Structures are given as C-alpha cells and as structure tokens.
Amino acid sequence: MNIMTEAAVEKALDQKMNTVSHKMVGKDVSVYYGEKRALFDVNLNVRENTVTALIGPSGCGKSTFLRTLNRMNDTIESCRVTGRITLDEDDIYDPSIDVVELRARVGMVFQKPNPFPKSIYENVAYGPKIHGLARTKAEFDQIVETSLQKAGLWNEAKDRLHEPGTGLSGGQQQRLCIARAVAVSPEVILMDEPCSALDPIATAKVEELIHELRANYTIVIVTHSMQQAARVSQRTAMFHLGNLVEENDTDKMFTNPDDQRTQDYIMGRFG
Amino acid sequence: MNTSLILLLVLVIGLATYLAGRARALATSKGKLSALHSLPGYHGTYAAICATIPALLVLALWLVAAPVYIDNDIRSSLPETVLAEGEATTELALGQVKSIAGGLKLLNAAELSTLSDDPANLREVLAAKGVPLAGEGEAYMVGSAQRFNTLTTASRYLMAAAVFLVAVAGAVLALRGIKTPFRARNQVERVMLGALMLASSIAILTTIGIVGSMLSETIRFFQSVSPVEFFFGTVWDPRFSAAGSSDTSGQFGLLPLLAGTLYIALVAMLFAVPIGLFAAIYMAEYARPAVRSAVKPLLEILAGIPTIVYGFFALVTVGPFLRDISAELNGLVTGNYVSFIQAQSVLTAGIVMGIMLIPFVSSLSDDIITQVPASLRDGSLGLGATRSETIKRVVLPAALPGIVGALLLTASRAVGETMIVVLAAGVAARMQLNPFEAMTTVTVKIVNQLTGDLEFNSPQTLVAFALGITLFFITLCLNIYALYIVRKYREQYE
Numbered sequence: 062m063n064i065m066t067e068a069a070v071e072k073a074l075d076q077k078m079n080t081v082s083h084k085m086v087g088k089d090v091s092v093y094y095g096e097k098r099a100l101f102d103v104n105l106n107v108r109e110n111t112v113t114a115l116i117g118p119s120g121c122g123k124s125t126f127l128r129t130l131n132r133m134n135d136t137i138e139s140c141r142v143t144g145r146i147t148l149d150e151d152d153i154y155d156p157s158i159d160v161v162e163l164r165a166r167v168g169m170v171f172q173k174p175n176p177f178p179k180s181i182y183e184n185v186a187y188g189p190k191i192h193g194l195a196r197t198k199a200e201f202d203q204i205v206e207t208s209l210q211k212a213g214l215w216n217e218a219k220d221r222l223h224e225p226g227t228g229l230s231g232g233q234q235q236r237l238c239i240a241r242a243v244a245v246s247p248e249v250i251l252m253d254e255p256c257s258a259l260d261p262i263a264t265a266k267v268e269e270l271i272h273e274l275r276a277n278y279t280i281v282i283v284t285h286s287m288q289q290a291a292r293v294s295q296r297t298a299m300f301h302l303g304n305l306v307e308e309n310d311t312d313k314m315f316t317n318p319d320d321q322r323t324q325d326y327i328m329g330r331f332g
Numbered sequence: 333m334n335t336s337l338i339l340l341l342v343l344v345i346g347l348a349t350y351l352a353g354r355a356r357a358l359a360t361s362k363g364k365l366s367a368l369h370s371l372p373g374y375h376g377t378y379a380a381i382c383a384t385i386p387a388l389l390v391l392a393l394w395l396v397a398a399p400v401y402i403d404n405d406i407r408s409s410l411p412e413t414v415l416a417e418g419e420a421t422t423e424l425a426l427g428q429v430k431s432i433a434g435g436l437k438l439l440n441a442a443e444l445s446t447l448s449d450d451p452a453n454l455r456e457v458l459a460a461k462g463v464p465l466a467g468e469g470e471a472y473m474v475g476s477a478q479r480f481n482t483l484t485t486a487s488r489y490l491m492a493a494a495v496f497l498v499a500v501a502g503a504v505l506a507l508r509g510i511k512t513p514f515r516a517r518n519q520v521e522r523v524m525l526g527a528l529m530l531a532s533s534i535a536i537l538t539t540i541g542i543v544g545s546m547l548s549e550t551i552r553f554f555q556s557v558s559p560v561e562f563f564f565g566t567v568w569d570p571r572f573s574a575a576g577s578s579d580t581s582g583q584f585g586l587l588p589l590l591a592g593t594l595y596i597a598l599v600a601m602l603f604a605v606p607i608g609l610f611a612a613i614y615m616a617e618y619a620r621p622a623v624r625s626a627v628k629p630l631l632e633i634l635a636g637i638p639t640i641v642y643g644f645f646a647l648v649t650v651g652p653f654l655r656d657i658s659a660e661l662n663g664l665v666t667g668n669y670v671s672f673i674q675a676q677s678v679l680t681a682g683i684v685m686g687i688m689l690i691p692f693v694s695s696l697s698d699d700i701i702t703q704v705p706a707s708l709r710d711g712s713l714g715l716g717a718t719r720s721e722t723i724k725r726v727v728l729p730a731a732l733p734g735i736v737g738a739l740l741l742t743a744s745r746a747v748g749e750t751m752i753v754v755l756a757a758g759v760a761a762r763m764q765l766n767p768f769e770a771m772t773t774v775t776v777k778i779v780n781q782l783t784g785d786l787e788f789n790s791p792q793t794l795v796a797f798a799l800g801i802t803l804f805f806i807t808l809c810l811n812i813y814a815l816y817i818v819r820k821y822r823e824q825y826e
Binding site for chain 1: 620621705707708709710711712713714715716717718721725726729730
C-alpha cells in the first residue's frame with residue numbers, strides 16, 4: 062500500500078472512475094419553488110469515487126440540484142421536485158425510501174461552518190449516536206478518532222476533544238463539520254460552497270482533504286471558484302438559468318469546453 | 333385669570349414666536365436659503381422653545397411654591413391658643429379657614445360686612461350658599477379667610493405677570509439672536525435630547541420613589557415587630573385588636589405565606605411549562621406559516637385577558653369541577669362520596685394560573701427557538717436526524733439558556749399574581765403539602781390587610797408593606813437573573 066506513489070494512486074482511481082458505474086443518476090429533474098421553476102429537466106450523473114464540481118453564476122440552480130440529491134429541499138415548504146433521482150438504482154423520491162436513512166447515506170457539508178453548540182467529541186459522535194452505529198464508549202472513541210483523522214483535524218483537536226466545537230477557528234470548524242459528516246459513513250458527501258467562508262490557507266487544507274476523501278467517498282461540490290473546481294474535481298457540470306449547460310471531464314471543461322456559454326463563464330465574460 | 337388660560341396664552345405666544353422666527357430667518361437669508369446654517373423652521377422652533385419652556389418652568393414652580401408660602405403665612409396668623417394645641421389642631425383650623433375662604437367668595441358685599449361684624453352665624457350663612465362647614469367657625473377665622481383670599485388673588489396676578497414677562501423676554505431675546513450662522517438645528521437637537529432624557533428619568537425615579545415609600549412604611553412595621561419574627565415566624569395570625577386592648581398584636585410569620593406563594597407558583601409552572609413549551613416547539617418547528625400566523629395571535633390573546641376573569645373562571649368553573657370530580661372518584665373507589673379536593677385549593681389556583689401563564693411561556697420560548705440559526709437544523713437534518721431528534725438534541729440545547737430565562741420571567745409573574753389567588757386559593761395561612769387543601773399567598777394577604785376602613789399606624793396594616801417589599805425583592809431578583817441569562821444567550825449568536 063505504502064509503496065504506491067501518489068501518482069499511482071491517482072492513476073488507479075482514474076481508471077476506477079472510467080470503469081465504475083454511476084453512483085447517483087438524475088433524470089429529467091425539475092424543481093419548483095411554488096410557481097417559480099428553478100431547474101429545467103436536468104440530466105446529470107454522479108460517478109463513484111469522483112469529485113463532481115457544480116459551477117455556474119449565482120441563482121443558476123446548482124445548489125438547488127445539490128440539495129435534491131439528499132432531499133434537503135424537503136425542509137422547504139413550497140418546494141416540489143419532479144423527475145427521477147437514483148442512488149445505486151433506487152429512486153430516492155420513492156415513497157418507500159426513508160428520507161432519514163437516505164441522508165445518512167448522502168451526507169452534507171454546508172456553506173457556513175455550523176458546528177452544534179456541543180463539544181468537539183459530541184459533534185462527531187452525534188450522527189453515530191442517532192443511527193446506533195456504536196454501543197460502547199470505546200467504539201465511539203474509535204469512530205471519533207478515525208473521523209477526525211480523515212478530516213485532518215485529529216492532531217489539532219485530540220487534546221481538546223471536550224471543549225466546545227464553536228471555539229475552533231473557521232477552517233477547523235468546517236473540517237469538524239466534514240468529520241461529523243464522515244462519522245456516519247456516508248457513501249456520498251455533498252458540499253455546498255464549503256470554502257466560501259474560509260481564508261485561503263484554510264481553503265487549501267479543505268481542498269487537500271477533499272482530494273483525500275475521494276478515495277473512499279463520492280463527492281459533489283458546489284463552488285463559485287473556477288480555480289477550486291479545476292483543482293479538486295474530475296468532472297464538472299455547468300449550470301445556467303436552471304439548465305444544465307454542459308457536463309464534462311474537468312480538464313476538458315477548462316481547456317476546450319463544448320458549449321460557448323461555458324467558455325464565456327470560465328473566461329469571466331459573465332456571471 | 334386661571335392656570336389653563338395662562339397655559340393657553342403661553343402656547344399662543346410660542347406659536348407666534350415660531351412664525352416670527354421663521355419669517356425673520358427667511359428675511360435674514362435674503363432669499364438664499366443655503367446661506368442659513370439651519371432651515372428657517374429650526375430657527376422658528378428654537379425661538380418658540382425659548383419663549384415657552386422658561387415660562388412654563390416659572391408657572392410650574394409658582395404653582396408649587398405659592399400654596400406653601402400662603403399656607404405658612406396663614407398658619408402664622410392663627411391665634412397663639414390654636415398653635416399651642418399641636419399640629420393636628422393647627423391643620424384642622426387651616427382646613428376650616430380654607431373652606432370658609434371658598435365660601436366667602438360667594439357672598440355679596442352686604443352679607444360680608446354683616447358677617448365681619450358678627451361671625452356667630454357663620455355656619456348658617458355659608459350653608460345657605462351651599463358650603464358646608466365641618467364645625468362652628470371661630471371669630472378669627474373670617475379674618476384669616478379674607479387674608480387667604482387676598483393672598484391667593486394677588487399670587488394669581490403676580491404669577492400671570494411673571495409668566496408673560498418671561499415668555500415675552502425669551503421670545504424677544506431668541507428673535508434678536510437669529511443670524512445666518514446661528515446653529516438653531518443643533519440647539520433644537522439638544523432640547524430634544526433633554527426632553528427624552530427627562531421622560532426616561534421620570535420612569536426610573538418613580539420606581540425609586542415607590543420603593544422608598546414602601547421602605548419607610550416597612551421600617552415603621554419593623555419597629556413594632558422584629559424582623560426575625562417576621563421572616564422566620566411560622567404562624568400568621570395578625571389579630572385585628574379591638575380598640576383599647578393592647579395585649580393582642582398577633583403574629584406575623586412570613587413563612588406560611590411564602591410557602592403558599594411558592595407552592596401555587598410551582599403547581600402553575602408544572603402545568604404551564606410543558607404545555608407552553610410544546611406549543612412553542614410546534615409553532616416554531618412544525619407549524620406551516622399559515623397555521624402559525626393564525627394560532628400564535630390566538631394564543632397570545634390569552635395573555636390579554638384580565639386576571640380577575642381567570643379568577644372568576646377558577647371560582648365558578650374549575651374549583652367546583654375539581655371538587656365534584658374528586659367526590660365522584662372517591663365514591664367510585666371507597667363508596668364514600670366525599671370530595672377530597674376543596675373548591676378553593678392550591679390545585680385550583682395553580683391550574684388556572686398555569687392556563688394564564690401558557691401564552692407567556694409559549695410566546696417567549698417561541699421567539700428564542702426561532703432565534704436558533706437555521707444552519708444548525710440543516711446540519712442535523714443533513715446527518716440523517718429526524719425533526720424531533722434535531723429539536724431534542726440540537727435546537728433545545730442551543731436554546732436552553734434563553735428558555736430558562738423565559739421560565740424565570742414567567743415564574744416571577746406567577747409569584748406576583750394576585751387576582752387569581754385571591755379568588756381561588758383561599759385565605760387560610762397554613763404550611764402543608766396537600767395540594768387539595770386551601771393555602772394562601774403573600775399577595776392575598778396584602779389585599780386582606782389593606783381592605784376595609786383602616787389607619788396606617790398598626791402593625792396589622794403596616795405588615796402589608798413589609799410583605800409587598802419582600803415580594804418586590806423576590807420578583808426583582810428573578811427578573812434580574814432571567815435578564816442576565818437571556819442576555820448572555822443572545823451574545824452567542826450575534
């Protein structure tokens with residue numbers, strides 16, 4: 062394992078990406094907020110063990126699409142979703158699907174770090190407690206430690222596990238939120254502009270983390286930063302006015318996009 | 333010339349000064365408004381303030397000072413014999429002189445001269461004019477009364493003259509001071525600031541005054557009953573001693589009343605907190621906006637019902653209902669149809685007070701729960717928690733300090749509540765734990781001790797002030813602590 066160089070891991074993952082089937086499939090997804098239509102028949106597939114970046118100008122529907130993937134839109138009263146979204150072939154909007162279980166499989170990290178007003182330990186143990194993933198103190202300790210390690214926060218937080226999570230710096234808080242999401246062992250992690258409230262150094266750390274998480278999780282990330290999309294993702298989807306403009310390999314997207322609108326947006330001509 | 337007329341005239345002068353000031357400012361600007369530092373309206377307002385405020389201050393001072401001066405003058409004109417008899421007699425004579433003075437104004441000159449010659453039938457003459465006298469007037473009183481009338485009239489005219497002089501002087505000075513660079517706008521601002529500060533200090537000073545007056549009566553009470561006996565006594569028996577008998581002053585133990593107060597407040601809180609809190613959670617977390625906008629005001633209407641109405645409800649509905657149902661229950665179990673809940677009981681008062689408190693709990697908690705950031709809810713829901721798990725484990729813990737503060741505020745209302753307990757709790761001052769029996773509260777006893785024909789010189793009545801100030805301090809401490817907690821909580825999310 063250790064002998065494998067980083068480049069080799071990268072290569073292996075890329076191969077996996079090309080061969081492995083789609084983790085989530087969205088077909089003709091439309092979203093309405095009351096009378097207003099926010100998404101128009103979006104067809105977008107999310108590949109397993111891949112970072113998919115959603116880009117586009119504000120109000121283009123990228124966050125809306127992200128939130129349909131774990132049904133967070135359900136919390137908005139007037140929101141209605143049509144079309145079909147599957148997770149491992151199962152329709153997540155099927156009445157037989159338990160939305161609570163779905164959100165355990167498809168975790169989410171938000172724009173602003175939102176640690177609960179509890180200790181760091183309690184923050185991470187929150188999800189496992191609800192879902193009964195551990196029983197003994199030792200098991201919980203184990204989950205907390207691995208999750209914090211995966212989120213790259215263990216070294217900074219191990220001596221202050223029982224201090225409030227709100228006492229951490231912004232970047233640490235965001236990594237705590239990622240650890241919290243990782244702790245319930247999700248298959249997919251959705252990130253809604255996870256670095257928009259962070260400074261460049263904290264952003265770099267989170268981006269590095271996203272890169273590492275890709276080995277075990279499927280990640281969908283909404284971002285306003287072209288550079289970030291280019292740095293962290295393998296696939297990129299461009300939204301405009303509620304439509305999916307283009308979805309492609311990130312490399313191709315940023316060098317030779319198929320659609321003129323993508324070209325314009327990336328070049329900074331609108332948005 | 334009476335006071336309201338003077339007031340009206342001062343205001344007219346003020347209005348005139350305003351118009352004059354504005355016109356003068358406009359004239360000074362020579363058609364170029366921007367040359368003025370302040371708009372003409374400000375110059376007018378400032379001139380009007382200069383004209384009215386000092387004049388009104390003179391008026392107020394005169395109205396306060398003149399009667400004191402005249403009273404002193406008349407008092408010193410009373411015969412030595414009267415003054416020698418002490419303060420009470422002097423005050424009585426002074427009062428009589430004043431009523432005679434009022435009567436004298438109604439007499440014509442002929443009647444007045446006969447009266448001055450022969451003051452013997454003073455009472456009949458005045459009674460014929462519709463002015464009753466408390467006693468037979470003494471001869472010297474007519475003279476004093478006439479002097480009183482002369483002084484009062486003179487004071488009126490002098491006051492009117494002084495007020496007008498000040499008003500006109502103020503107006504002239506202000507109008508002459510109007511120049512283009514004059515900063516009337518800033519001056520008006522300062523006057524506004526002063527007025528606002530005055531308003532807020534009046535509210536605070538009144539509170540201090542209330543506490544001060546209660547404190548002085550309380551100190552008088554503690555001169556006849558020792559504080560130890562009051563604060564640690566377990567028997568409340570303030571016998572109203574019959575006139576003449578001095579041995580029975582009664583016992584003034586606070587503890588039975590305090591126990592009743594706290595017990596009833598506790599029952600009320602036990603009733604109000606769960607219901608109010610659940611209502612708040614439903615309203616803040618589950619209810620659709622349409623439902624919320626309809627139900628919340630409805631619930632808050634409950635807070636607007638006068639508490640005496642709750643008292644009636646307790647007296648005619650809840651009390652008898654509890655009594656009858658307890659009789660039925662007892663009968664079903666033991667065959668003996670005797671009620672074990674009294675109509676007036678801790679339970680009755682507690683339940684009805686609880687109903688009264690529900691809107692306070694729910695409204696305050698609702699505000700606090702809604703203040704918990706939505707991002708925390710999203711975070712928890714995004715981890716696959718259900719709504720109730722999110723509320724139980726994230727929202728309520730985050731809102732807890734605020735909710736505790738709200739509950740403390742509610743508790744201080746429960747402790748100070750009067751009308752419900754007067755009607756529903758009973759008057760028996762007992763220390764016991766059975767919620768089905770009557771107990772009484774501090775507020776009920778204050779009402780009892782102060783009802784009827786009384787003088788504020790016996791411990792029986794003065795104890796009400798001691799009770800009042802005790803209650804005041806309990807609720808004050810609760811409120812301060814509650815506000816401290818609420819404020820500490822607010823800082824967390826701002």
